Amino acid sequence: MSFDHAELARAVAAHGAVIRVVVADVAGSAPREAGAAMLVWACGQEGTIGGGTLEYEAAAKARAMLAEDRSAALDRMPLGPALNQCCGGAVTLLSEHWDQGLLADVAGETVVARPVPGTQGPMPMAVARILKRARGEGFMPAPRIVQGWFVEPLTRPLRELWIWGAGHVGRAIIEVMRPLPGFRLTWIDTDASRFPAVPEGVVQKIASNPADLVIEAPQDADHLVLTFSHTLDLDLCHRLLAHGFQSLGLIGSDTKWARFRSRLAALGHAPERIADIRCPIGNPDLGKHPQAIAVGVAAELIMMKTAKARTKKECAG
Known part of the structure; x- marks a missing residue:
């Protein structure tokens, strides 16, 4: 703390x-x-x-x-x-x-x-x-x-979390993640009307093509891709794989993920690199309600953070 x-x-x-x-x-x-x-x-x-x-x-x-x-x-x-x-x-x-x-x-x-x-x-x-x-x-x-x-x-954001999409799941993730320490949240979509009131401390970004903003993301940021468009989701995954990330989660079914793996491979990405994407996000056992997905996502990110801190401590001493 x-x-x-x-x-x-x-x-x-x-x-x-x-x-x-x-x-x-x-x-x-x-x-x-x-x-x-x-x-x-x-x-x-x-x-x-x-x-x-x-x-x-x-x-x-x-x-x-x-x-x-x-x-x-x-x-x-x-x-x-x-x-x-x-x-x-x-x-x-x-x-x-x-x-x-x-x-x-x-x-x-x-x-x-x-x-x-x-x-x-x-x-x-x-x-x-x-x-x-x-x-x-x-x-x-x-x-x-x-x-x-x-x-x-003093608090320093230890991790940058970029949330691509302001739909129901994106809103639920913002609600769950915002109170947690150690994260700076950036929230992206195509139009201001797609957002509810953006909470204090959350960075809002708007672009007609959000994928164009990938170059602005820190290369060690965590990303959650959950837009309204499969085409946009694919473009974001394609650009993020080339750009670099700490972690990348994609909302979707097993069928969607199978299609994305095939299309990302056709775009020239190696299978082991594609495997760095987590899909589906969260814990499927918790159900598909937006808040349930958000709880699972938060747990994933906290466990990643804890594991990273533990590894850092072990390496230091």
């Missing part, structure tokens, strides 16, 4: 000052990991630190902070004895008052570090070293308290 500057900026713009409640430390079993956060304002909240009594109490304290105009609070909350939750561990919550001015102070940073309430004195050398590595080497530390300072990286 990490500090999502864009999400916090949207909340501040919409609601004025907000309290960001972040799990700063975890001991034993807990509902969420360090870095999980929620935003709280006078009449609402978004995000989650695990739900239940913990979240209810934390939200109530956050609203009291807003009412009293307090800047920050650090609370260690034993989940069993204090909150009657069965996790059995304890979490330390850092609640901070954020507004436009404070957001401007951390804009452009890769890692946010600040003293927790009760800590005085200059920045410790250990924290300074973390910031130096972040700026010089791109090092992304895990969210944690270091010698009385809370350190957490």
Whole structure:
């Protein structure tokens, strides 16, 4: 988990000052990991630190902070004895008052570090070293308290996901994927009228021939091809195979996929390269309802992300 500057900026713009409640430390079993956060304002909240009594109490304290105009609070909350939750561990919550001015102070940073309430004195050398590595080497530390300072990286989209088609399945995938961290969503179709209201943070692209936009996609992007036209789907697959991608999923039946394999081979693509396309997308066992397809697609992409991160970690150490 990490500090999502864009999400916090949207909340501040919409609601004025907000309290960001972040799990700063975890001991034993807990509902969420360090870095999980929620935003709280006078009449609402978004995000989650695990739900239940913990979240209810934390939200109530956050609203009291807003009412009293307090800047920050650090609370260690034993989940069993204090909150009657069965996790059995304890979490330390850092609640901070954020507004436009404070957001401007951390804009452009890769890692946010600040003293927790009760800590005085200059920045410790250990924290300074973390910031130096972040700026010089791109090092992304895990969210944690270091010698009385809370350190957490700013959210960086780890993966670009391009969704080709704004029909029922495309809309369902946007709904499911948008709240998930680590993805930047780009949504493409032929006309503005084909889109519903495009959610905040989703990049919309419109072209009479969407396949012409393939050259704009990062070569390590993930793609989901699910337009209204088989001809357009084929053209997109053809161009993406030449362009390069991290993953490519195509909506369709076994019959459609058999025809596409034949036509892509006739266009000069090698069988092993064509096999890099996933068709059908999602989990067929979940059914064909758009939301069911979207749930299966999200699971696929999360598992790919997890597997990639695990491989990276194993290679590093």
